Amino acid sequence: MPRRHRETATAKAVVAEAQQRGRRQRSKETYREISVAEFFAKNRELAGFSNPTRALYQTVRELVENALDATDTHSILPVISIRIAYDDELEAKYGNPRKWFRITVEDNGIGVPPTVIANAFGRVLFSSKYVIRQTRGMYGLGVKAAVLYGQMTAGRPVEVVSSMQESDYVYLRRLYIDVSKNEPKIVEKGQWRKKGRWHGTRVTITLEGDWPRARSRIIEYIKRTAVIAPYAEIYFETPDGEIYVFPRLTSKMPAPPKEAKPHPHGIDLDQMKMLIKRSNARTLLQLLSNELQSVGTIMARKFLEEIGLDPNMNPKKLDNDSLVKLVDSMKSYRFRAPKSDHLSPIGEELIKIGLKRMFKPEWVDALTRPPRAYQGHSFIVEVGIAYGGGIEARNEPLLLRYANKIPLLYEEREDVTYKVVSGINWKIYRVDFPAPLVVLVHIASTKIPYKGVGKESISEVPEIESEIRIAVQHVARKLRVYLGKKAREAEARRKIITISKYIPEIARSLAILSKPPTKWNQPSEKDEKILVDALIRLVSRNVEVPKVPGLEQSDPEKIVRSVIENIKLE
Amino acid sequence: MAAPVDKVDLQARKRAAKIIHEKFKGVLKDVLSGKPPRLIIPKRTLANTRFDPEKGILVMGEDVIERELLNMGEARRFMQTLLMASIIYQALIENEYPTIRDLYYRGKHTIVYRDLRGRLREENTWDEQSESDAVIRDVEVFTGLLREDMLILSKEKGKVVGRMKIRSGGDVIDLSKMGHGAYAIESTPDLIEFLEVDAEFVLVVEKDAVFQQLHRAKFWDKYKAILVTGAGQPDRATRRFVRRLNEELGLPIYILTDSDPYGWYIYSVFKVGSIQLSYESERLATPKARFLGVSMTDIFGYRSKKPYLSERERRNFIIKAKDVDIRRARELMKYSWFQTPKWRRELRIFLQRKAKLEIEALASKGLRFLAEKYIPEKIETGDWTE
Structure with missing residues (x-):
């Protein structure tokens, strides 16, 4: 599971902050070095573990996202099972019922190499190869936060069972994190020869949680995950024994993201220092053209000459002022836009399939926008809209927010997506609230501009805001066309009914009036039937019923006949 | 059948029945030939009322309304007009003297039909007598026959x-x-x-x-x-x-x-x-x-x-x-x-x-x-x- 070893750029920033704090403490107050693990243990709200409710939710989230990363990004159709159970043993031990939980998440992913398991789960910020690509977010950092939280509240080690695809063995590790040393401490090891062809990873974390409070969010989280991963098979068992199963609907998966080098517009001072430290480049020119994307030799030389730096100098010898100048100038220089093949959008088809399953709407459509960039980070906005059918009518759209395929559930009103969607005048799209409307917005980016460390809402970056608006409006226009057709169709049907119900009465009256007074005799049933048939033809041929896509074409004559079939004349 | 009636009465009946029959022939023809039927009725509104100084009386102007079956807003009244005309017509032929209250009851029944969702719904041909009275007035202006001509009785007052x-x-x-x-x-x-x-x-x-x-x-x-x-x-x-x-x-x-x-x-x-x-x-x-x-x-x-x-x-x-x-x-x-x-x-x-x-x-x-x-x-x- 190599991707667990990587850290996102954001995670990097948090770490840098932590290290800086450590340095400050060393210089001013104490001389004790604080480990990153210790820092997280003391600042667990940073990773979303502020209370038992959030901790339970966050742990499920971290493990599920890891499981998906171990599967779909490696072109494996995911089979994921999630189980939350009361821990009877701890209950018996501490006598505090209904508060201890064992969370087990199993995937059929690529597995973790046995040599890496301990560090992957037991060392915060273990390993980081410096590349960027779209990732689901907090894994790597997050799962270790969950492990730490578990051992701090329940005092139990994390249990990992894993096997790689090509391996003949299944490996077991139980371990703690040694907080002060930021090291894994393995308490149990095991390995067995595989009987079947199973591969994947199963992680169990025991912790203190609050199921009644976390319940609805966790279920919602899993449902929303299933919406955008209709290619996954998801099984979820709650502590109360409820079972949710989301079968696989399609074997089509989004193309996995490719790795990419950082773009010069998006790089900061720290990242540049790291880049220089790791790079083999002997000259500044080499550094820029080899380690950054969208920068060729010619472009790099031109840029360096313009800002007055020697292209042939050793980058490791850059002084601080020159470094600041370099990074600062790069941000505004006219490099080519960032590439986007390291982004992995969900795709219109999968969004539609997912929305259809979850909401059974009468209408659904989706749009994946072309890649755009903000501050050197490329991003793609995707929007899906579902309307009617099984969707409950509400006073505002039901908003499903996703960032890099992760559902965002908290802080909805803080989010740029909410701002855009709630600012749209839905009336012009023929949507009158309360209305059965679901709007899904996915932002895929190498760097999601979250508002806070909780990573639940996205900032109002103008480029992203504009893309969301364009995408929502685009799909909404299609909805308007559909609703317009539907309204016209309903109007035609209403017209047919309004008129048709009088047919028998008119036929009878006309039959009487058509008998001349001199040769009067009571009209027969046949006389009436001739007129009824004539009137049915007349009405059905003169009322046009438009075709609505997705709905069965209505035959006007059938409608007319169905309206009056029950009319018996007195 | 009512009691035998005298000659004056019979003549009046014959005349009125003939006019009604002729007037609705057009609708019948339209329906049978697939043409959307309509009734052209002089407008009974204040705006279409004027004083004719020569005759010294109030007369109707030239304005007419076209009541079409295929118009959602008019279909009900179209049906009512035909229904009322047919009741009056039949009463004339069968030597009856209906009152306007009789006409209201003879024409009032419930239409049971299916709506958009397939549910059974009910609608009365008319609800209040004021509604059927208005339809009688429509029949009067459409045929040019007064209710007295059509031998419809009302309460005697004079x-x-x-x-x-x-x-x-x-x-x-x-x-x-x-x-x-x-x-x-x-x-x-x-x-x-x-x-x-x-x-x-x-x-x-x-x-x-x-x-x-x-x-x-x-x-x-x-x-x-x-x-x-x-x-x-x-x-x-x-x-x-x-x-x-x-x-x-x-x-x-x-x-x-x-x-x-x-x-x-x-x-x-x-x-x-x-x-x-x-x-x-x-x-x-x-x-x-x-x-x-x-x-x-x-x-x-x-x-x-x-x-x-x-x-x-x-x-x-x-x-x-x-x-x-x-x-x-x-x-x-x-x-x-x-x-x-x-x-x-x-x-x-x-x-x-x-x-x-x-x-x-x-x-x-x-x-x-x-x-x-x-x-x-x-x-x-x-x-x-x-």
């Missing part, structure tokens, strides 16, 4: 006594031999045959009580008159009957009402027709009807004319006009048939004095005063308002 004999339903009735009672003017006044007439004028009184008093005083016998009352706002039969007396017998018509805008409007209805139902005027209005009184000049005098009331009587009998009376009077002033010099004078005096008088006030001066002085004197001296 009464007549006097020096003439009539035939109705095969019986000869002497209107001078009605005792203290009177002949109720039937709903089908066109089926009345005038036989012997020994009268010189017709006096129409607004109020039933005054009619009874004059009748008991044998006013009609003494002055060779026919005495009629519509008992307030006259019904159609009374108006048609009065019209026939004037048109066919050439008798002058004098109208006696209270001296107030309400009484004047009753006169107006007899004379030019009702504003709401101008289509009937052609057959119901009596443009030559004269307003005998009580006039403002009868109360207050005018130039050389001496008032019929003394200063003291005026103080006792006059009622102060209410705001609604004033508004009504102002409304009447706008109508062209109230634009004659005499009527303008009447209305001007009314608006100046803001005074009105009930006809009973004159009667309280003694019935003889009314029957033997006031009415004969006014007729003799030509002191009426037109």
Whole structure:
């Protein structure tokens, strides 16, 4: 599971902050070095573990996202099972019922190499190869936060069972994190020869949680995950024994993201220092053209000459002022836009399939926008809209927010997506609230501009805001066309009914009036039937019923006949 | 089947039935040939009502409405019109005399149909009688036949006594031999045959009580008159009957009402027709009807004319006009048939004095005063308002 070893750029920033704090403490107050693990243990709200409710939710989230990363990004159709159970043993031990939980998440992913398991789960910020690509977010950092939280509240080690695809063995590790040393401490090891062809990873974390409070969010989280991963098979068992199963609907998966080098517009001072430290480049020119994307030799030389730096100098010898100048100038220089093949959008088809399953709407459509960039980070906005059918009518759209395929559930009103969607005048799209409307917005980016460390809402970056608006409006226009057709169709049907119900009465009256007074005799049933048939033809041929896509074409004559079939004349 | 009817009745039935049958032939033809059917009906609105100065009556303008089956807003009324026409038609053929209430009940039934969602729904062909009454009016204007022509009965309200004999339903009735009672003017006044007439004028009184008093005083016998009352706002039969007396017998018509805008409007209805139902005027209005009184000049005098009331009587009998009376009077002033010099004078005096008088006030001066002085004197001296 190599991707667990990587850290996102954001995670990097948090770490840098932590290290800086450590340095400050060393210089001013104490001389004790604080480990990153210790820092997280003391600042667990940073990773979303502020209370038992959030901790339970966050742990499920971290493990599920890891499981998906171990599967779909490696072109494996995911089979994921999630189980939350009361821990009877701890209950018996501490006598505090209904508060201890064992969370087990199993995937059929690529597995973790046995040599890496301990560090992957037991060392915060273990390993980081410096590349960027779209990732689901907090894994790597997050799962270790969950492990730490578990051992701090329940005092139990994390249990990992894993096997790689090509391996003949299944490996077991139980371990703690040694907080002060930021090291894994393995308490149990095991390995067995595989009987079947199973591969994947199963992680169990025991912790203190609050199921009644976390319940609805966790279920919602899993449902929303299933919406955008209709290619996954998801099984979820709650502590109360409820079972949710989301079968696989399609074997089509989004193309996995490719790795990419950082773009010069998006790089900061720290990242540049790291880049220089790791790079083999002997000259500044080499550094820029080899380690950054969208920068060729010619472009790099031109840029360096313009800002007055020697292209042939050793980058490791850059002084601080020159470094600041370099990074600062790069941000505004006219490099080519960032590439986007390291982004992995969900795709219109999968969004539609997912929305259809979850909401059974009468209408659904989706749009994946072309890649755009903000501050050197490329991003793609995707929007899906579902309307009617099984969707409950509400006073505002039901908003499903996703960032890099992760559902965002908290802080909805803080989010740029909410701002855009709630600012749209839905009336012009023929949507009158309360209305059965679901709007899904996915932002895929190498760097999601979250508002806070909780990573639940996205900032109002103008480029992203504009893309969301364009995408929502685009799909909404299609909805308007559909609703317009539907309204016209309903109007035609209403017209047919309004008129048709009088047919028998008119036929009878006309039959009487058509008998001349001199040769009067009571009209027969046949006389009436001739007129009824004539009137049915007349009405059905003169009322046009438009075709609505997705709905069965209505035959006007059938409608007319169905309206009056029950009319018996007195 | 009703009892056998006489010749006049049968002829009227035949004529009406034929017209109805012919009128709806177009709809039948359209339906059978697949053409959207429509009824072209003269508009029964105030805006489409005008005064024809030559005929002296209110007539309908040229505006028509097209009532189409295929128009959502009109389909129901289209159905109702055909339904009502068919009931009337069948009643004519089967020698029946339905009342408008009968027509309401005969046509009222429930249509059970399926709605958009496939649920069974119910709708009545019509709900209130006011709805079916309006449809009768539609049938009247569409066919050009009045309900009297179609032998539809309504409540009898008008009464007549006097020096003439009539035939109705095969019986000869002497209107001078009605005792203290009177002949109720039937709903089908066109089926009345005038036989012997020994009268010189017709006096129409607004109020039933005054009619009874004059009748008991044998006013009609003494002055060779026919005495009629519509008992307030006259019904159609009374108006048609009065019209026939004037048109066919050439008798002058004098109208006696209270001296107030309400009484004047009753006169107006007899004379030019009702504003709401101008289509009937052609057959119901009596443009030559004269307003005998009580006039403002009868109360207050005018130039050389001496008032019929003394200063003291005026103080006792006059009622102060209410705001609604004033508004009504102002409304009447706008109508062209109230634009004659005499009527303008009447209305001007009314608006100046803001005074009105009930006809009973004159009667309280003694019935003889009314029957033997006031009415004969006014007729003799030509002191009426037109």
